[in-house]
Amino acid sequence: MENKHYDINYLQNSRRLLINLKEHSYKFFRSINNGTIIDLGCGAGNDVIELAKITGKDLKIIGVDHDPVMLQKAKEDSKEINNVDFILSEACPLPFEDGTISGLRTERLIQHLKNPEKVIAEINRILKKDQPLVIIETDWNSLSFYTEFVETQKNVNTYLTNVKVNNGFAAEKLINYLQLSNFRDIKFEIHPFVVNTLKEANEYFWIEKMIQEAVEKGYIKEQEYHAFYKALQKADDENHFACSINLVLASCIK
Template sequence: MEAMIQQIPEISKNDSSCGFKETQWMKIDKSEAPNKYIEYVDEITKQDQIIAHTRYSTRQLRLQPGNKVIDVGCGAGKDLSRLESMVESNGQVCGIDLSREMVECAKSRMNHLPNVTVFCANASMIPIESNYFDASRCERLLQHIPEPAEVVSEMVRITRSGGRIVITDVDWWSSTISVPRSVDRINSIIIKDVVFNQHPSIGLNLRGLMSKNTNIEEIEIFAQCMYTDSLTVADDLLWLGERGKMAVQQGLITEEEYNQWRETIEEMEENGSFVFTINIFTVSGTINKKQ
């Protein structure tokens, strides 16, 4: 399988930012505790709603035994074994990620599967020959990428005509909480105005992004509203508490306003009225490379 991989350029410290401010997910290898990101991905993967959505997105790849598929931004490899089971031992699975920590974790988890290859690469410059794969996918990656259209173009380039492309991402701006009017303004700022990734509404705009690429046809969209009535889940997996703290750090609200908001939603959980929702989208299509 290594023959498919072109010479992999060394990823420089500034390679991922392209003039944009780096987000936490673009600086995993520089962080003091990169394992916390791996643990986060592992935990969110266990959620029933995420499991169901991922099953749908992988079905949309329409993989057959013997196919070749790539997971762009594979992280710690959460979906690589599932893809391998779909293409079977005579197929090929490739995973790439910008984080060396994530890649090493994925390699260790996949070392029992000889037809799975994982390596470090930039999704905007994938070092793989054109038209190699039967299908390509990425999940919750584009929200962190400075130029999502570049990643889509690369995924199209390395996928053969007639192959499939499937992209999943979140619309963070669709987050809703059943808050009273007394903290509605504070809540709106926390949900809409906090900056914590490059493209918080990318999920809602996936179809438009993919439709601009003239090599993608038969585009389908699937949307799911995820929800929880657990404040702990909203904090740990959907970054609710973290976004509230970021709003203070970014000067959008005061510490007092944050405390008022936090106390309110904690009381709501105690009395059983807390509900948090967020929308996730999968957009899929067929590659048709025009001459």
């Protein structure tokens, strides 16, 4: 787990921040009346459960994830829901036949992939023609703090985008990935999120943990870390703390 930028608690905390964006992403699937919708990289299954609530009972909602601990939690939480299922699988290859899936949603997955183009092509393979794909992704390069320590922040962002996250510029490359796999009617939305306490920044973005790791990896010096974090604490104490990041939503059809 130490190599991941998430665990179950992290996903649950960030869900509270992203709930409106998540609900917005579900709307792309409301017109689908039958077949199967996939939530790829479903984690603990919350989005699978929510999708099942707003779609018809003739639809099957399947969550796919490579983490058995996450899927066990998902199965426990959804045991009373008949039209959901969970499959343990990597993102490529996917255990579905060509052109059999009625819609696919994936959130904050592409950033973790070393070969995102292959996964997007695999998604294209399993989707039926004219059916939707919706991707939510974090733009880690947009992470901003409002202190005088601009260079320290740049180095923290460099650590996040180049080292911590496998594909830290995934959000900026999404349109190109989709075009390479010949998806159509691509729409792109930018959703900014702002938190105003250091506590929230640590809950939602693991800020202190990420800065400490940047020190350990040599991206910032120990004294830079202390000065930077002291400035964040001071801003928090004086009620003018701000931290912002963009998430993007890309929608398209096969």
